[in-house]
Amino acid sequence: QTSLETCRYEPIGYPVSVHLYFYDERFQGYLVRQEVQNVGSRVRETVEVWAVPQATMQLENNLREFERLKNLEVGTEWDPKERIFRNFGGVIGPLDEPVAVQKWVRGPNLTATIVWIDPAQTVAASYDISVDVDAEYTQYKPPLQRPLRPGAWTVRVLRLWERVAEARFLVMPLAFKGREPLHQEEDSWLHAGPPGNLYLEQGFQQLRSVLKLPPQEPALQEAQQRAQLVGKPLEAWVDRTVGAFWVTGDLCSTLPSPGPCPSLGPCTKSTWSSLAPDPKSELGPVKGDGRIR
Incomplete structure (x- = not known):
């Protein structure tokens, strides 16, 4: 051998x-x-x-005042006192409530736009944050309608709609529910994304061209097909997604x-x-x- x-x-x-x-x-x-x-x-x-876990944050080159930004992370169970995520490893499922946290060093006042993009290239949320001179951390948990669509999400930090940083995070597909394997008929809603493809009352699809996102239809079709997976194909999808974020x-x-x-x-x-x-x-x-x- x-x-x-x-x-x-x-x-x-x-x-x-x-x-x-x-x-x-x-x-x-x-x-x-x-x-x-x-x-x-x-x-x-x-x-x-x-x-x-793999670090996923990427910074652009011409940052100017945004050189203050030192980290961008998404997770659950943020502890504002200790300034850490208590969900170590950041394992997030479709029914969780993630929060985006930015770490800064001292510098000029600035306003940043934060945009969340789901695996089907749907703009899930967009909001502005004000960063004071002495601010070390800013964080916000958008009240996203669940279930979150499983797959690779992106959170971008923008200056005047130009990207200065982005981080990817994984919403993990579920292979089990209540210790039982998922069934296509009653459980496919867990991976189908929010009703009407709207994460908040207000839609943000008008931002797609500003953000230069790729065409949505192919990504949406692929997401809808994956939502129907059960058994071995579902487990293979879980393995592929985890393999892209963990080594x-x-x-x-x-x-x-x-x-x-x-x-x-x-x-x-x-x-x-x-x-x-x-x-x-x-x-x-x-x-x-x-x-x-």
Whole structure:
């Protein structure tokens, strides 16, 4: 067998566990434990995958006063006191209520226009924000009509309708509802977008030409077809969308000794795994001097 064949695995069932991974108090991704089977030897083992979210913010070149803008992020469960999203990883579903947060440094007063665009190239929301000299964060949660259309969304920051920054975020399609696989007849509404294709009482389609968006009809047709997916095609769509926003940081085996794949090291030897040694959390017996370490 070639090394490629000995290192091919297929998943068995669904993930066993998911851990949040932080380093230096910063979220680094999810640690997903999954039972797998080696394609060649048929040996079963459990692996842990480090899934890393991709940064999606892009800045234009000629920013001028908008050089104040340091970050643009969309998520849920924004904590204004700690200034972080409590939904680490930003997993957003069709029924969630996302908020767009901008991070600034000190600089001149300015007014920015924020525009939300859904996967079918529908302008979901548009609003202005005023940024004071000392403002560090601005945030707003538009009261979008749900369900949100699944797929890649875009939030743009505009100056006089010229783009200065944009970030993409994923509204993840649901493969399950109430622990049951989705059914086409009763559940297709979850992926169909809002009634009448309107996210707010007011429509913003007149902005399409100003924003130089591509023709909507092909994107809308594709979105409508995807809304009908169930079973394996739906799971494949979920995998594709997640793969566009997340990458594999590393992979390890929970076996104590090397398995059939020589390049798959043990998790206990890694620095990132949930099974990696953590001396600070290990408490031994009380010593003669009363200490535990």
